[in-house]
Amino acid sequence: MLSNFWLILGAVCILALTLYAILLWRRVWHMEKQRKQQLAKQKSHLRNDLIILANSFLTEQMPWAEGCIRIKVILDHYDAELGMQPQNQVLQTIFEATKHIPSHDSWKALTNAEKLPYQRLLSELELKHKKASSEAVKQLLNQLKN
Numbered sequence: 001m002l003s004n005f006w007l008i009l010g011a012v013c014i015l016a017l018t019l020y021a022i023l024l025w026r027r028v029w030h031m032e033k034q035r036k037q038q039l040a041k042q043k044s045h046l047r048n049d050l051i052i053l054a055n056s057f058l059t060e061q062m063p064w065a066e067g068c069i070r071i072k073v074i075l076d077h078y079d080a081e082l083g084m085q086p087q088n089q090v091l092q093t094i095f096e097a098t099k100h101i102p103s104h105d106s107w108k109a110l111t112n113a114e115k116l117p118y119q120r121l122l123s124e125l126e127l128k129h130k131k132a133s134s135e136a137v138k139q140l141l142n143q144l145k146n
Contacts, residue, residue: 046078047144054141058134064126068094068133075140087139090132097125 053074057067072091075083082088101118102110110118 043078046074050074050078051141051144054137054144057137058141064130064133065094065098065122067137068129069098071137071140082140082143087136090129090136094125094129094133098122 050071053062053067053071056062057064057071062070068091072083072088072095075088075091083092098121101107101121107115
């Protein structure tokens with residue numbers, strides 16, 4: 001009689017633990033589904049941002065270097081592999097060549113004489129890379145629209 005009690009108690013414990021494990025797995029699956037939905041939503045948002053930036057860049061509604069940098073940074077968050085494709089390497093080149101330039105309030109704090117070397121660098125980069133960067137952004141825009 002005592003052995004039956006322990007068997008039943010063991011079976012009840014196993015059943016309780018099984019139900020608890022199922023409950024935990026359902027939570028994990030639910031959280032994973034929510035995470036995937038959130039990632040898809042974020043990727044869609046980044047895609048739309050890239051389309052807007054690419055169109056603005058191609059219609060010269062922003063400074064050339066700023067457009068290259070913004071597109072590169074968002075592209076890295078959107079799809080790092082896409083950013084590594086050979087045609088997009090020009091954006092990385094421009095990013096690397098300009099990352100030492102002060103921005104925002106630091107830029108505003110510079111005197112005109114202090115800004116001059118940076119402006120020269122930006123002009124040189126634009127002369128050298130404008131065509132390649134425009135082609136890269138056009139190709140990117142076509143990929144994003146498809």
